[in-house]
Amino acid sequence: QGNGYYCPPTHILQLCGFRLLLECPIDLSSLAVFSPIPSAGAANLDASSGLLRALPWLKTVPGLHLWDASLIDAVLVSSPSGMLGLPFLTRNAKFCGKIYATEVVARIGQLLMEDLLSMHAEFLQFYGADVKPASPEWMKWVELEKLSPVLKQAVLGEDGEELGAWMPLYRMHKVEPLLEILHPKVVLYPEDLRIQYPLKENSSWSYLYYSENVQLRVPSFVEDVKACLETNLAFQLRPRRLTQQNIAIARLKGRIFLSKGKYFLAASRIPMEFSNKQLLYWGSIEPTCLLLALQDRGLVGTIHWNKDAANGVYTIQITNPEKAVIETSATMTTISCEDENTATLIYEALGTVCDGI
Incomplete structure (x- = not known):
């Protein structure tokens, strides 16, 4: 439920296995409950107006602080005021979702954040910071009980569940990583505008062109998937x-x-038979270690280096008990053997000198 243009409605939408957060504003109307900070020794409550005399805090979306940030897969922002609460979400280490916003929304939202931070800095310059910034006096129940019913409703909500939604204003170093995330990664243009907007080599983002009823594959910027x-x-x-x-x-x-x-x-519906599955080996093979592994299994051979070949090709010629040839390089290993038992022993020896699954 929103509160006008500066606090648009917020919704949690579950769609196709994804949990989407629509808008992440802050309730700027919450600033109306504060009055200028008094001189030292004055009461926390202004007796004449009933307002709180304290450094203003901001109220996030009610109920959002109760959500596990790791459960939010993406945030969709459609208005500049709908992104003012994003720093409260992105500073949470559990949040790893994506944020989608148009370039216009991101730019205007940045201006609003910078303006809000500038006003807060001026306030601190004139009145100073709280002595206990993490637990201000006005948030104690003794002080909250002194509030008028209207102010108590604005601060606590219906059943007091909105008290946890109050947050001190974020700092600029919390906003900068968010703005970096909102920089365009991929820009889509209609195919008809390809001539007017050609590809740029030194651009900080990628250009893609789309056509009607034609599927477009957008590259992923995630290197791995958990x-x-x-x-x-x-x-x-x-x-x-x-x-x-x-x-x-x-x-x-x-x-x-x-x-x-x-x-x-x-x-898989068909279980994997590991007993009949050969191991997949990889990695470079050190010839001396392989020769020692072969000797442990009763195979006698010698190493011959091929100096004329590239990639350090060498062969191990096995002469006893049966003849076999192992030719290996940096990219491939070939085993030539007529006797099945000897081939099995060679395969076992390879398993001791290189990795495999």
Whole structure:
């Protein structure tokens, strides 16, 4: 429920598994409950007007402070006043959603934020800061009980649930990261304007052109995606600890789906047979270590370097008990062997000198 143009209505919309916050304003009408700070030793309540004599705090959207910020997947802002409360949300370490706003809204909203911060700085210059900025005197219940019914309604709400919505004004260093987020990443133009707005090499954002009834693929700026594992899928994993790093990795067969703004990995309907699945190896192979691993399994061979080839190609010729050739380079390893038992021993030796799943 909004309060005029400067505090547009706010809604939480759940759509296709995403939880969207529509507008994130602050209630500027809450400033009307404050009067200038008195001289030292004066009461916190102005007896003549009934207003609070204190450094003004701002009131965010009622109920928003009760939400878990990690559950908000995206914020849609359609007006400049609807973004004034964003710094209260983005400073929360749990918030990792996206923010969508037009360039005009972002620019005007920036001006409003800077103007609000400028007025607050002037107020502090004349009256000074609170002695206890985190817990001002007027927020104590003893002082709140002295308020008139009208002011008490404005400060506490119906059942006192809006007291937690009051926040001290943010600082400029909290606004700057938000404004950086709102800078355009991708600009879309109709295909008809391609000639008037050609691609720019040194532009800080990407240009894309769209046509009617033609699907357009917008590139993602997220390098990796975090997903949650279903419990039954987690029990199917057989992690293998890597030899070169202090991590474990496992192969799985499943499907990914989106639910409530989060990615989940679910088990495949056809279970994966690990007993019949060969390991996938990667990484460079040190020839001396491989030769020692082969000797531990009873295979005798020698290393031959191919100095004329690129990428450091070398071969290991096995002569006993059966003949085999292992040719390896920085990009590929080839095993040539006629005896099945010998090939199995070579494969096992490779598993001890390189990582695999």
